[in-house]
Amino acid sequence: MNLKVRLVVLGLLLACSGRAGIAWAVNADARLAPIQSGLDYHSFANIEQFRITHLELNLRVDFPHTVLFGAVALEIKRLDPRATELVLDTRDLDIRDVSERATDVLGATSKSETTWVSRPFHFEKADPILGSPLVIELPPSKRTTHLIKIEYVTSPGASALQWLTEKQNPDRHHPLMYTLSEPIGTRSWIPLQDTPRARLTYSAHIHTSSDVLAVMSAKNDPKAKRNGDYSFVMPDAIPPYLIALAVGDLRFKETGPRTGVYAERSLISAAAKEFADAESLLRAGEKILGPYPGSRYDILVLPPSFPVGGMENPRLSFVSPTIITGDKSPLGVIAHEVAHSWPGDLVSSASWRDLWLSEGFAGYLQSRIVEEVYGERRDAMDRVLGLQALRDELASRKPEDQVLAIDLRDRDPGLAFNDVVYEKGRLLFVFLDARFGRERFDAFMREYFDQFAGNSISTEQFLAYLKTNLLDRYPNIVSADEVRQWVLAPGIPADAVLPAADALEAVDEARGRWQGGKLPAKKLDTRDWLTPQWQYFLDHMPKTLHSEQLADLDQAFALTRSSNALVTRSWLMLVIRNGYSPSIARLEEYLRTIGRSKLITPLYQELMKTPAGATLAKRVFALARPGYHPQTVAALDPIVNPAHEGQDDE
Numbered sequence: 001m002n003l004k005v006r007l008v009v010l011g012l013l014l015a016c017s018g019r020a021g022i023a024w025a026v027n028a029d030a031r032l033a034p035i036q037s038g039l040d041y042h043s044f045a046n047i048e049q050f051r052i053t054h055l056e057l058n059l060r061v062d063f064p065h066t067v068l069f070g071a072v073a074l075e076i077k078r079l080d081p082r083a084t085e086l087v088l089d090t091r092d093l094d095i096r097d098v099s100e101r102a103t104d105v106l107g108a109t110s111k112s113e114t115t116w117v118s119r120p121f122h123f124e125k126a127d128p129i130l131g132s133p134l135v136i137e138l139p140p141s142k143r144t145t146h147l148i149k150i151e152y153v154t155s156p157g158a159s160a161l162q163w164l165t166e167k168q169n170p171d172r173h174h175p176l177m178y179t180l181s182e183p184i185g186t187r188s189w190i191p192l193q194d195t196p197r198a199r200l201t202y203s204a205h206i207h208t209s210s211d212v213l214a215v216m217s218a219k220n221d222p223k224a225k226r227n228g229d230y231s232f233v234m235p236d237a238i239p240p241y242l243i244a245l246a247v248g249d250l251r252f253k254e255t256g257p258r259t260g261v262y263a264e265r266s267l268i269s270a271a272a273k274e275f276a277d278a279e280s281l282l283r284a285g286e287k288i289l290g291p292y293p294g295s296r297y298d299i300l301v302l303p304p305s306f307p308v309g310g311m312e313n314p315r316l317s318f319v320s321p322t323i324i325t326g327d328k329s330p331l332g333v334i335a336h337e338v339a340h341s342w343p344g345d346l347v348s349s350a351s352w353r354d355l356w357l358s359e360g361f362a363g364y365l366q367s368r369i370v371e372e373v374y375g376e377r378r379d380a381m382d383r384v385l386g387l388q389a390l391r392d393e394l395a396s397r398k399p400e401d402q403v404l405a406i407d408l409r410d411r412d413p414g415l416a417f418n419d420v421v422y423e424k425g426r427l428l429f430v431f432l433d434a435r436f437g438r439e440r441f442d443a444f445m446r447e448y449f450d451q452f453a454g455n456s457i458s459t460e461q462f463l464a465y466l467k468t469n470l471l472d473r474y475p476n477i478v479s480a481d482e483v484r485q486w487v488l489a490p491g492i493p494a495d496a497v498l499p500a501a502d503a504l505e506a507v508d509e510a511r512g513r514w515q516g517g518k519l520p521a522k523k524l525d526t527r528d529w530l531t532p533q534w535q536y537f538l539d540h541m542p543k544t545l546h547s548e549q550l551a552d553l554d555q556a557f558a559l560t561r562s563s564n565a566l567v568t569r570s571w572l573m574l575v576i577r578n579g580y581s582p583s584i585a586r587l588e589e590y591l592r593t594i595g596r597s598k599l600i601t602p603l604y605q606e607l608m609k610t611p612a613g614a615t616l617a618k619r620v621f622a623l624a625r626p627g628y629h630p631q632t633v634a635a636l637d638p639i640v641n642p643a644h645e646g647q648d649d650e
């Protein structure tokens with residue numbers, strides 16, 4: 001519905017401006033004013049006047065009605081004595097009551113602690129992307145803190161929440177819910193200042209039925225009693241998008257002294273086996289950057305509908321089961337989430353324009369960790385695939401969207417999550433490492449994370465710090481202007497340090513021999529191939545193959561039956577392109593069970609290229625939709641139903 005509203009607005013703008021491209025017309029208008037560094041254009045919160053420092057959640061998880069309800073207490077610092085209104089971000093929240101406590105601080109034990117004063121509140125006009133600003137009236141005051149309690153109920157369509165019933169998975173005997181809030185979904189389940197600049201600590205009481213377990217991005221006790229009443233404390237100040245919750249029939253298995261895995265019963269053994277190296281990955285990160293900032297590092301494996309590979313929720317990464325392949329090769333995802341303990345969680349980006357700082361840095365550190373634990377070759381394979389993805393992404397983007405610090409004003413900040421930000425960002429840090437040498441660059445990184453620990457910083461703050469502490473300290477190696485080009489100019493800079501192409505040479509050779517008809521597929525020596533090699537083998541097949549060739553591949557490698565979601569995706573691209581009917585049923589099953597955007601979006605896009613494919617895509621999407629996270633639905637809607645929803649979201 002939001003997209004429809006937006007389409008009307010876009011249509012009006014288009015009519016007025018007379019420009020050709022819809023998205024361009026809007027952005028050109030928005031971009032007339034210079035962008036303000038570090039300003040978050042995706043929050044209504046007046047953080048210069050009030051700042052939330054801590055929140056306490058008290059929520060009941062209502063599976064039958066698919067809502068969370070209860071209250072949040074916000075501990076707020078008043079920065080401006082004359083301010084009269086507190087503005088919070090919300091989306092689809094039903095606010096029942098707002099009150100203020102007469103005393104200042106949570107946990108006060110004086111008699112006045114039960115005195116609550118009702119505060120008037122109202123919503124300002126809703127924005128289709130940003131939600132509805134909630135305005136709470138607070139008379140001017142000399143007091144320095146406020147404690148505000150908001151009673152509320154979430155909506156069943158809350159954009160950050162996914163609810164899975166027992167029926168959606170035959171193996172599931174209990175329902176399951178989880179949050180995925182990045183970038184601006186937290187406001188759909190907690191009214192707060194939803195900007196990464198407003199870091200806060202939190203505590204929470206989560207009430208459920210006694211047959212399920214709740215876990216959060218906080219201190220989790222692996223031995224917690226399953227009694228339906230769970231308490232959490234997050235002592236580190238984090239950006240709101242990192243507040244995370246999952247509730248389900250979760251089991252725990254230890255994998256190391258500080259590490260363990262949570263998952264539903266059907267997945268727990270495979271997950272614990274696949275992620276047994278978590279402790280080694282953590283130690284590799286510590287070797288580069290010093291002690292891990294948290295006490296434990298656990299992994300929560302969610303059902304296949306989880307929309308992303310992994311989410312770096314502090315102390316408890318949420319991951320997709322599609323990274324369980326049996327050969328540990330997608331552990332780059334875990335290395336990436338471990339790396340985020342420093343860039344992302346400890347030092348965050350101030351706004352979504354600055355996301356490249358978190359993601360580029362994490363991508364670079366992911367490489368370093370993988371290299372340390374599994375060797376250079378493994379990392380090189382991953383980087384070759386990453387570079388290919390970057391080149392494909394660049395080819396589909398306008399020059400102004402090929403930059404690291406992308407201007408997202410008036411656009412969905414979800415657009416920042418693309419291979420330009422991730423892979424070009426990673427290349428920038430690889431470049432700095434290569435130019436300055438590892439010893440100098442590692443020393444720089446350690447100082448940087450010390451300096452900004454617990455802060456959210458902008459692109460310009462980073463560039464200034466880099467100039468003083470690396471570029472100027474070792475002059476005539478890289479100029480500030482060169483780095484600015486990396487951040488603000490389109491394309492891949494000519495001096496980028498690209499991954500060694502020979503990492504996958506043997507795969508090219510094998511493909512060439514098969515394609516040339518020299519060897520049938522079953523004679524190819526693929527015994528030692530890992531997931532990235534299979535992906536590369538299939539992804540670089542010619543656009544058109546005969547059905548005999550596809551049958552040869554399928555018979556030799558059992559591709560249609562493969563349980564490796566990454567290899568299957570590459571195979572299904574060939575199936576769609578060539579209309580290979582024996583695998584169409586598998587394609588449908590795949591699209592109906594997996595909700596990871598990166599895997600299914602290209603399949604839907606490929607299907608939409610032909611009328612028959614589009615019919616299949618629409619039919620399967622309609623069936624699969626209730627089982628996808630709202631974020632996946634929002635990404636796919638404009639692709640599968642372009643006539644209804646508009647194409648402005650790319």
Ligand SMILES: [Zn+2]
Nearest residue numbers: 336340359362
């Ligand atoms: Zn990341």
